[in-house]
Amino acid sequence: MKKYLLSFALAFMSISAFAQADYEKIMTEKIAKLETCKSAEDFQVLVNDFHRIAGKEESKWQPYYYTAFSFIQKGRVMMREGKMDELDNIAGQAQKYLDAAQSVDPKDNAEIHLLKKMSYSLRMMVNPQQRYMTDGTKAAEELKIAEKLDPENPRIALIKAEDTYFTPEQYGGSKTKGIEMFKQALAKFNAYTPKTSLDPNWGKSEAEYFINQPAK
Structure with a gap:
């Protein structure tokens, strides 16, 4: 019986190690693509990819983080192109995934706070004069938190x-x-x-x- 239990435990550990290695391989490939994306459509593809990974790896903060980051990068491309009408929605989607990342990794994480800063900045750029004191202030607060955590x-x-x-x-x-x-x-x-x-x-x-x- 002990031999059976040991064999089962070893088999389970092997499966877990394989799954972890597969997860890291897929994530590494997707993260590398962030450097080559140019268009909003490119970043939307990565949004979808990281979203799918997050659905399978609910205990890990990085897939949620990279989903949010892909949304933010998509928004920054659209901002440069003058397409401001979708920025509120994009920033809202990014915030949703950042909240999910923070719920998985509840300790203060400077990287998450920095993306929150970037998300609020996107919102502000829809109308800087009107939103400077609201979204602009929130962006500054998140940046200050991030810098304090990881100067x-x-x-x-x-x-x-x-x-x-x-x-x-x-x-x-x-x-x-x-x-x-x-x-x-x-x-x-x-x-x-x-x-x-x-x-x-x-x-x-x-x-x-x-x-x-x-x-x-």
């Missing part, structure tokens, strides 16, 4: 650099200062190691892109 996180430095770069000078922004901040973010990227292979590691190429842009 050396390069993605936090990256988003702060973005905010400075794209804010008009009359409101305190500066492309020259923004580029210097992108350089600081890049230095943090070069010194930063994610906790696991599936934890967020995006943003370095964006910092490099802006560093190579001339200040105007």
